[in-house]
Structures are given as structure tokens and as C-alpha cells.
Amino acid sequence: MKAPDSLFRRLLLWLLLPLLALGALMLVQAYLDARRTADRAFDRLLEASSQAIAEQVQWQDERLWLDLPPAALEMLATDAEERVFYALYDDDGEFITGNARLPGDPRSDDISGEAMYYDDVQWQDLALRQGVRRTRLEDWRQREGFEVRVAHTREGRERLTWRLFLGNMAYIGAMAVLAIAVLLLAVRSALRPLTRLRRAIRRRDPRTLAPLELPLPRELAELRETLNELLARMRRVRANQERFIGDASHQLRTPLAGLSARAELALRQDNPEVWRAALQAMQTTSASTARLAVQLLSLTRLNNPEATPELSALDLNDIARQAVRNAWNRCHRDGIDIGVDVCDSPVTIDGIDWQLEEALSNLIDNAGRYGATHITVRVNATPPELVVEDNGPGIPAEQRLLVLRPFHRGEESGDGSGLGLAIVDGIARTHGARLRLDDARHESGLCVTLRFPAPTPTETKQ
Incomplete structure (x- = not known):
């Protein structure tokens, strides 16, 4: 190199x-x-x-x-x-x-x-x-x-x-040597604050994100302030990560402790019926824990910009149909009526297919877990939108911003993890889309809308 x-x-x-x-x-x-x-x-x-x-x-x-x-x-x-x-x-x-x-x-x-x-x-x-x-x-x-x-x-x-030229050349040579010496000293003096800044950064503990406090000239002071802004963003990111890790460990520790307690109680019994009930409860808990682990991995991957693939042209109609097909068996087993309403012509956006399918999957799963019996996945063309509407209990207007935070659940009675809407919000930001939570149009419930940027005329022709 x-x-x-x-x-x-x-x-x-x-x-x-x-x-x-x-x-x-x-x-x-x-x-x-x-x-x-x-x-x-x-x-x-x-x-x-x-x-x-x-x-x-x-x-x-x-x-x-x-x-x-x-x-x-x-x-x-x-x-x-x-x-x-x-x-x-x-x-x-x-x-x-x-x-x-x-x-x-x-x-x-x-x-x-x-x-x-x-x-x-x-x-x-x-x-x-x-x-x-x-x-x-x-x-x-x-x-x-x-x-x-x-x-x-x-x-x-x-x-x-x-003779005259050599005499003048001696003076010019002396002036040149003096000018070069002054130039070397001036350049070194001008770069000395940059050297101080480099040494200050090198001496810092890699675990500290405190702002740099170093007197510098105006041009380097702007660089110092830019570094301090970056450190401030890194502090916020680290605080969010630490909070996320603490919440994730708490969310995982609770079901794992429940599995251990049920297994210990079942081992003390000799009745096969008790064993069967314990196994069923353990199966439900393990499924919930597995889903929580998958959601944690999804949220972690969304928060890693280096792991985000490039956007490609997608048809929202295909995304909606695939999400409904994937959720059909689960909803049918739970007695939930799920349907899809798509446009006659393709609705094309630039996006990531698995992320949009996961967003719809989380919205459908959340609606089912919180009591919805009717779910509709709809596609609008102008502007391009993905809409999931249900007839569940809905979310009060004053809590709609809070539920976008990880591990915040609108209803304590539900068995959700509080990650579904946070994942949907992350996917919306990845696609430059706007996430909106509204009341359902025809009855009580929740209407979640992902509104994507309108395509350019060139993209529309394609």
C-alpha cells in the first residue's frame, strides 16, 4: 500500500x-x-x-x-x-x-x-x-x-x-536560504496545533467519549467541534445500546427463568398430566423466547448501517401478497380473518424485500397478539403506501410515539415483546418512509401506514 x-x-x-x-x-x-x-x-x-x-x-x-x-x-x-x-x-x-x-x-x-x-x-x-x-x-x-x-x-x-551577477547571486542566495528557513519554521509552527490535536486523540482512553477540550486555531477548532459532535452522537448511540442490552437481557431472563422453574416443578411430580401441562407451557414460552430472539437480531441488524444491503426496485403488491401468504396459516389457526387489497397496476419503489416483509409480519403479529380478529393489508398507489388495518383495541393517541421505543408495550395484558413497532419504525427509516399510526376507518382498531417517497418520473416509466 x-x-x-x-x-x-x-x-x-x-x-x-x-x-x-x-x-x-x-x-x-x-x-x-x-x-x-x-x-x-x-x-x-x-x-x-x-x-x-x-x-x-x-x-x-x-x-x-x-x-x-x-x-x-x-x-x-x-x-x-x-x-x-x-x-x-x-x-x-x-x-x-x-x-x-x-x-x-x-x-x-x-x-x-x-x-x-x-x-x-x-x-x-x-x-x-x-x-x-x-x-x-x-x-x-x-x-x-x-x-x-x-x-x-x-x-x-x-x-x-x-562579477556583478555573482555579487547579486550571493545576496539572492542568502535571501533564499533565509526565506526557506523561515518557511520551514512557519509551516512547522502552523502544523503544530494539528500535532497537538493528533497526540491528544492518541492519548485518549478508547472507552471515553468525553468532548475534546484543547485550544486550537479557528480552522482546527472547527475540526475539534466536528469531532465533539461525532463523540456526542457516539455517546447517544452507546447509551441506546446499553439501554437496549439491559432491556434485552431482562426480556430474555424472564422467560428463561420461567422455563427453568416449570421444568423444576415438573420434575418433582409423578403425574403425567402435570408433565404434559408443564411441557405445553414450556413450549409456549420457548416459542415466545425464540420469537423475541429473532426480533432482537432483526433490530440489531437494522441498527447496523454496514449490514444494510442496497435498495432495489420492488412491487408493493408482491410484498403485500407474500406477507399475507406467510401469515395465513397462523392467523387461520388463531381464528383471525386476514385479507389483502392490492392495486391493479404495479406500485414500484426502491426497497429491501425481506425488510418490508418483516415489517408487515410484525404488524400482523402485533395485531393478532393484542386481540384483533380482522386484519387487512392494503396497497395504495398515490402516494405509494403499505397499510395494515385491524379491529383490535388500538393505541391511544398519547402513547403512539412511546410504542415506537423498544420494549414498550401499549397493553400490559398482551404477550408481545414491545419490539414489533420499533422494528417497523427502523425499517421505515431505512426506506426513507414515513410511519403513521391512526385510528381504523370503520371500527375501533389501529391503522398503521408506511408512506414511501414518490418515485421520480424516470423510475415511474421503468
Whole structure:
């Protein structure tokens, strides 16, 4: 099984990715800034060199003449040992002098006044940075225009660029290390309340369902309150289970004690008639106890959501007919008139067949045990309903909610266990149905109705 991903790792990853992306952008920007700074510095040298050369240009023998001082080019030479080139061109673009025939200014010729132009050029497989200055002689007798072109290789620029970039990168690296350290501490600090919550839950006694009392941030406080709500529901469930177990043990202990007492009394007698009466009483008690055990198992299974199968399409007419067939022999033996009233067309719902049959069986059995002589099982189509109506003593309106509790019996004189209606109520809730207890329509008695949710149009067509 693959290990679950760590929340700490996930937070760190999602916070580090933008931080790393920002760091990469900062490095790119630092390199571009370093290159621009180096270009500006060396361009100033190009400008100074071209200015020094332009100041030495003179008009002599009816032509331009240049006596280049060594300092004009030495200012471009650095410890990177760049190669330096220069050229002088007249106003017609004719080469006058220089150590290289450098390309000129691509701008239009109508540009007037002194101007400086910089460009990166390729000359004889060399990458050069060139500066072109357009100017004129300062002699009042002669205003001849000319161009001074100065260029050098990029070794010094690149060295200065990397020196500046490495200096910036050291600062960025230090900031990144500090940011990552702060980020690690922040994430650990943010997750520390979650660690406290986990440890508090782990240290708890599994038998206690007391609410958690732990100061937490707002987001985790909501989780704590959700856990406390779950614990409260579990307390209610455990209380109901303990009450159910106590009632069940009491209900089972009474008939078992009666069986033991009757058997002991019968063993003290020598009369076969007494033995027969004791055996008949023991048979009745054991049958009642067996039915009680079956009802307890049914109620336990209804209260276990993991044991509930999926709902499937059912016809309520078939459910009603089957329940009446199953109860026919018992009712006929006890002198009870039982009938079924179904619809002409199928009444389809989503349900569990054995649960609905058991609900009808419990309703029929309850009616018979409490004195009913006529029982009718009816199916209504709109809305879908299962109805069991009898002519027994009925249940007073003020007790109809109480009888839905396990082991509560409406009439103490009856021999029921008080589980029948509780099981029917559980089955109704499983099916999303509404259980209603009313007076019988035609005579005294009880009318129990299971009203199911109306099917959707798609389900109706099917």
C-alpha cells in the first residue's frame, strides 16, 4: 500500500515552488541588470574614447587628418585584454584612417548635430560593441563632417557582467536560504496545533467519549467541534445500546427463568398430566423466547448501517401478497380473518424485500397478539403506501410515539415483546418512509401506514 502523502510535505512543496520560480526570475533579472550595467559602463568608455579621437581630427592639405594619441584607446583596454578598433570616415563615407574598416551608423544621413550610436556587431567572426560618433570640425573656416567609429571585443563586458551577477547571486542566495528557513519554521509552527490535536486523540482512553477540550486555531477548532459532535452522537448511540442490552437481557431472563422453574416443578411430580401441562407451557414460552430472539437480531441488524444491503426496485403488491401468504396459516389457526387489497397496476419503489416483509409480519403479529380478529393489508398507489388495518383495541393517541421505543408495550395484558413497532419504525427509516399510526376507518382498531417517497418520473416509466 502506498504511503499517504504528508501534509507538511504538500504545504512545503506548494510554498517552495512559487518561491523557487520567484528566485529564478530574480536571477534572470539580476543577470540582465548586471549586463545592462556593464554595457552602460563600457559605453561610457566608448563615448569618452570617441570624444578624445574626435578632438584630434583636423583639416590639413585639403583633407581630414588624425593624429591619434595613445590615451584615446588605452582607456578602452582593461585587464580582460580586449581587442580595440577605431576608424575615421569622412562625410561621404570614405575611409580616412584607422586599424579596421568598421561598419557605420545605419541611421539616415539627415541626422544633424553631434550624436552617439551604440550597436553590437559581428566583424570578421568577432563579436564587437561599437560606438559611432557623428560630428564636425570646430574650425571656423571649415565645417567638414566626419564619423569616428570605435569598437572593442566583449571580454571586459562579460567579465564585469559575471562579477556583478555573482555579487547579486550571493545576496539572492542568502535571501533564499533565509526565506526557506523561515518557511520551514512557519509551516512547522502552523502544523503544530494539528500535532497537538493528533497526540491528544492518541492519548485518549478508547472507552471515553468525553468532548475534546484543547485550544486550537479557528480552522482546527472547527475540526475539534466536528469531532465533539461525532463523540456526542457516539455517546447517544452507546447509551441506546446499553439501554437496549439491559432491556434485552431482562426480556430474555424472564422467560428463561420461567422455563427453568416449570421444568423444576415438573420434575418433582409423578403425574403425567402435570408433565404434559408443564411441557405445553414450556413450549409456549420457548416459542415466545425464540420469537423475541429473532426480533432482537432483526433490530440489531437494522441498527447496523454496514449490514444494510442496497435498495432495489420492488412491487408493493408482491410484498403485500407474500406477507399475507406467510401469515395465513397462523392467523387461520388463531381464528383471525386476514385479507389483502392490492392495486391493479404495479406500485414500484426502491426497497429491501425481506425488510418490508418483516415489517408487515410484525404488524400482523402485533395485531393478532393484542386481540384483533380482522386484519387487512392494503396497497395504495398515490402516494405509494403499505397499510395494515385491524379491529383490535388500538393505541391511544398519547402513547403512539412511546410504542415506537423498544420494549414498550401499549397493553400490559398482551404477550408481545414491545419490539414489533420499533422494528417497523427502523425499517421505515431505512426506506426513507414515513410511519403513521391512526385510528381504523370503520371500527375501533389501529391503522398503521408506511408512506414511501414518490418515485421520480424516470423510475415511474421503468
